[in-house]
Amino acid sequence: MTLRVLFLLCCVFSLPVVATPLPVPDQGPALRIQGSNTIGAALSPALVKGLMEQQGLHGVHSEPGESANEQRVLGRTRQGQTIRVDIAAHGSSTGFSALKNATADLAASSRPIKDSELVDLEPLGDLKSPGAEQVIAIDGLAIILNPQNPLTTLNTEQLAQIFNGDISTWEAVGGVGGAIQVYARDDKSGTYDTFKELVLRLRGKPLVTSAKRFESSEQLSDAVSRDPQGIGFIGLPYVRQAKAVAIVDGDSHPMLALNSLIATEDYPLSRRLFFYLPPSNRNPWAKALVDFSQSSKGQSIVAANGFIAQQVQAMAVEPRDSMPEDYQAIVRDAQRLTVNFRFEEGSASLDNKARQDLQRVVAYLKAHDKLDKQVTLVGFGDAKNDPQRAALLSKLRAMAVRRELVKNGVVLRDIRGFGAQMPVAANTADEGRIKNRRVEVWVY
Structure with missing residues (x-):
């Protein structure tokens, strides 16, 4: 490969984790998860086991469910009560159907929710809101x-x-x-x-x-x-x-x-894995699992199961002749963080993952003493008729990220815009253009 990646530093940013004991249901499962086989085959059970162990349950294990690609995870309280979580992994669309039919508390999805599903589930609240749409892995x-x-x-x-x-x-x-x-x-x-x-x-x-x-x-x-x-x-x-x-x-x-290329979502076939938690859902186990999934322990479980965790790391990148000279200068002197900031479709607003990543990046910078003029933001965009306009828009995206970092005490070293150079996707469709509209973070 032309990109030689060396992971040098790692910072684990802990989002809120469960601090108080969760209730024991009188009957039935404590939590029901339906949806993606990619998530449900191994990752969901592993995360549930991690949460149960954090809760102090004993004998945590999984058993086959009633049908293929179904399982239940069980654990016992100190008082001998059994806690059960049911997981069905028949495909992402089945998770959203289960939310509608009230047969699941969480939907696991290996794709974003579709507009039609969003409308269909509107009675449960806005499933595109930051609290509802949770990126748990890449x-x-x-x-x-x-x-x-x-x-x-x-x-x-x-x-x-x-x-x-x-x-x-x-x-x-x-x-x-x-x-x-x-x-x-x-x-x-x-x-x-x-x-x-x-x-x-x-x-x-x-x-x-x-x-x-x-x-x-x-x-x-x-x-x-x-x-x-x-x-x-x-x-x-x-x-x-x-x-x-x-x-x-x-x-x-x-x-x-x-x-490294999947973490930054540069790889053409990279994707996000989601938990969708309806705002109307009041099951404390559902919220606890979402929080645990975003914690340092939860993200370690993500990595252990072969997916890409969202822990921020620094990596050395090897310069390529196809890179712009000014970009090569950054590459030679700095290290790139394993995160790209991207934006909501048709908007200058950061998307839900970017909002979470902001806090992870700030935590990394604080832990490694890089808050003061040790960071360069590099913006990119999709092709425009006027290359100067493309360069300006790419820099404006970097400035949008700068505003959020400044709120957290970060003093930037530099902000650069490279326009439509170095595309990571084809500009022939909206999905590719959205992917090319990105902001990289480089640290010195």
């Missing part, structure tokens, strides 16, 4: 091949054509092996929704009807690793024995699904 969709496949790079246009069936042989993309066999998650999967949004829908292409579909991430990955002609997409923790390839989107450089 994940990357890896494009996986059989380990013996010699290909190392594919672009998103090729992916769309392969998964649509327009490209049906490996030779058509410079490989060998004859016919391509496509593997995909099922229609209820947030992983599939994300792939459809990032790759297929943007190019108006449906999934090829011959694709082999899976509800289980593990089974899909293992099937691709056994098939010399196979290709599939999977959440980062489920690459297993398969081979991941580097991805190019538009004019971006090839990027592997590396932790």
Whole structure:
């Protein structure tokens, strides 16, 4: 890879954690979580176990539920009472349906809530509000091949054509092996929704009807690793024995699904994992799990389960000839933090993740004595007809982040705007333009 990442420093920022004992329900589960298989297969149970252990419960363990991809986590109080949390992992859309039907307290989703779901759940409150929409981890969709496949790079246009069936042989993309066999998650999967949004829908292409579909991430990955002609997409923790390839989107450089590139969401197929907590929900276990997930302990569990935690770290970046000279100067002298600030669609306001990341960044700067002129903000944007306007807008985005940091006692060293240079996504659709509108944080 052209980007050599060395993680040097780590600061764990602790958001509020459970301080008082949670109530024991008279009957039934203490908490019901439904939704994403990516989250529900391992991450949700691990977070629930962590919360139970923090609560002082004994004998914490999980058992299979009534159906496939369902489980319950159990623990005992000192008085011998059993606490149970039910987890069903049948796909992100099922989580929002369960909230509507009052059969879940939390929805786990590996994609943002859709506008139609937002309207449908309006009686429960605004699920896009900062308290309701909680980013608990970052994940990357890896494009996986059989380990013996010699290909190392594919672009998103090729992916769309392969998964649509327009490209049906490996030779058509410079490989060998004859016919391509496509593997995909099922229609209820947030992983599939994300792939459809990032790759297929943007190019108006449906999934090829011959694709082999899976509800289980593990089974899909293992099937691709056994098939010399196979290709599939999977959440980062489920690459297993398969081979991941580097991805190019538009004019971006090839990027592997590396932790550093996923943490900053530069990797073309990176995505956020969410808990959605309805404002109307009064279950204290639901709020406690959300808070625990954002705590240092919770984020450590995120990392232990193969996802990317939101703990702020500094990394050294290797200069590339394709970088602007002024940017290379920053790269040579400073280290980049593993966070990008992004904005709400069609707005100059920071999105919900950025609001959380502000506090994490401030905590990092305080812990490492970098509050006084040790930080440079670097803004980027999407292409405009006038390059000077693009440069100005990118600097204005950096200034929006500066205003928030100044409120927390940070004195900036410099603010730079590089316009539409160094895109990380194609500018041909709203999703790519939003991704390119970003602010990086560099520390000296």
